[in-house]
Amino acid sequence: MTILGATALALYAFGLGGARPTQTTEAPKPRVTASKPTVKTIVEWDRYTGRFSAVESVQLRARVSGYLTDIHFTDGQLVKEGDLLFTIDRRPFELAVSAAEAERRVAESAVALARQELSRAQSLRKIGVAEEVYEQRLAALRQAEARLAAAGAALDRAKLDLEFTNVRAPVAGRIDAHAVSVGNLINGGDSNATLLTDIVSLDPIRVTFDVDQEAYLRYMRGGSDGGRPSLRDARNSVRIALSGDADFTHSGELDFVSNQIDRDSATIRLRAIVDNKDLSLVPGLFARIEIAGTGVHRAVMIPDEAISVDQASHVVFVVDRGNAERRTVTLGPIVDGLRVVRSGVGPDDLVVTSGSQNIRAGQAVAILEAAPSAVSKRADAGGRTLSQ
Numbered sequence: 001m002t003i004l005g006a007t008a009l010a011l012y013a014f015g016l017g018g019a020r021p022t023q024t025t026e027a028p029k030p031r032v033t034a035s036k037p038t039v040k041t042i043v044e045w046d047r048y049t050g051r052f053s054a055v056e057s058v059q060l061r062a063r064v065s066g067y068l069t070d071i072h073f074t075d076g077q078l079v080k081e082g083d084l085l086f087t088i089d090r091r092p093f094e095l096a097v098s099a100a101e102a103e104r105r106v107a108e109s110a111v112a113l114a115r116q117e118l119s120r121a122q123s124l125r126k127i128g129v130a131e132e133v134y135e136q137r138l139a140a141l142r143q144a145e146a147r148l149a150a151a152g153a154a155l156d157r158a159k160l161d162l163e164f165t166n167v168r169a170p171v172a173g174r175i176d177a178h179a180v181s182v183g184n185l186i187n188g189g190d191s192n193a194t195l196l197t198d199i200v201s202l203d204p205i206r207v208t209f210d211v212d213q214e215a216y217l218r219y220m221r222g223g224s225d226g227g228r229p230s231l232r233d234a235r236n237s238v239r240i241a242l243s244g245d246a247d248f249t250h251s252g253e254l255d256f257v258s259n260q261i262d263r264d265s266a267t268i269r270l271r272a273i274v275d276n277k278d279l280s281l282v283p284g285l286f287a288r289i290e291i292a293g294t295g296v297h298r299a300v301m302i303p304d305e306a307i308s309v310d311q312a313s314h315v316v317f318v319v320d321r322g323n324a325e326r327r328t329v330t331l332g333p334i335v336d337g338l339r340v341v342r343s344g345v346g347p348d349d350l351v352v353t354s355g356s357q358n359i360r361a362g363q364a365v366a367i368l369e370a371a372p373s374a375v376s377k378r379a380d381a382g383g384r385t386l387s388q
Contacts (some may be wrong), residue, residue, distance in 0.1 A: 033357035050209030
């Protein structure tokens, strides 16, 4: 066979066996989990940072000077109003009381003598004694009575100073450590008085926190349109959690709203009163505070993992007629473990809850059946508001 014939035969064979048509396979659809949002009646809570403070806080200072002789409490103990706490040396004040009593007795004798002198002058006046003598005796009596009043006041002051040597608790609460030991000279009075200790009341206790002006205006508008209780005129509850607490185990009631916005921080101060029967809350303690930001309303909620961030926007994917659709959403707080969606998603939309990282807008997707209560279990867990 010639070379030309062999070549033709090879080409013929290649044409019969090698020119087989190729088969194209369609790429599988991305598989995602999707479910409808949970629609629930809720109250949205706003969160702030607050600090506890005592309803009554007293710096205990001496009102008279003298040497400290006794301390009648243990540092840090609970005290009741009127409990004896300190004793200042009483002896100088007891002597002052005795001297004041003697001065008053002298003044009483002078008054008695002046009255007798006036009585005699009145008798002589009837038989023609000069009017001048009568006037002098009357003036002497008035002076004696004035000295008696002064002596009485001096005695009362001496007794009061003696009483001040016993320093008592002006309020009930927990006392701090004593600042002065027995044997020290105590300075009393209104200025430069020695600080002995301080007492803070514990039950009830206050918590204060600052609210930004936008939230304040929203609360006030909510009160006027009936969406939430009036901030000033109605009873507003707050929920409180301490550092490390997962739940808001304490509660209180708003009892004060400041009368002006702070010019530097553009915030307004609010205060709530809190029961503290177990005395676990102490002044100065930081806490997380929640206050109702809205009234009761129906909300659309989805799991947080369904939400992605695209630059400054929050987006979710929904499945519409088998295709993925990208939606920009406006978010609210987390309530009962689910994120409130204010706009962008409706109650009948199928929201992609997992697998969104593998899809793009307009792409056909395959929906896996969601766990029967993957959303509802979280919504019914009875959890509290977690964040704004």
